[in-house]
Amino acid sequence: MTGKMPDFSNVQSGSSSTATKIYEVVSGDSLSKIAKREYGNANEWTRIFEANKDIIKDPNKIFPGQKLKIPPK
């Protein structure tokens, strides 16, 4: 007889690194959303924009599949 397993559906997670991370944009992303998730502060989107000026011309336009460099926090 085995017991019922607990529900872990509400587990929250995160990750960070002292190295630059690579993040692949998914549908619905924006730089501020990514900054909020990576840095805990949406206003830090400029850091991501600055690090990716070679591939982002307009910070309001990022596309699924783009691989962005996320500087360390």
Add this chain to the structure above:
Amino acid sequence: MNRKHLYVILTAAAVALAACGKKEEAPKPAAVPAPPPAAAPAPAPAPVPAGVTAGAVSLGSAIGADKKVTTATDSFAKGDTFYVSVDTTGTGTAELKAKWTYQKDGQVAPVKEDTQTITPTGPATSEFHVDKPDGWPAGDYQVEVFLGDKLIATKKFTVK
């Protein structure tokens, strides 16, 4: 000076000038030295052994700004956040994965699985963390850490 003398002098002068002219002839532009026979392309620098190598893996309930675990433990309280940190060396691009599971009565339940892709240029430390707003069920857990597809560490821990 009669005409004969004048002729002799002029002829001598002409010869002298011709000789001088020959000496002063502008040197032909040195032929652009033929490029040394295409030196066999220098052997490409030995590629730095590609890749990122994993070092220490630590488990704990807190990390510092350097992403290293500051409070190492394998026994957690219900309200704790679990952190696992991974030291790496080397350069390149690498995918790290943390797979958290809960184990009870021989059953295994997935808790969370996360990946991050890093591009270190030297030694680096990366961390994964999980928390549960309503508290962790007591029991046995483990986290497996992968570098690419390779399992590099398994850490077992409990929540009391």
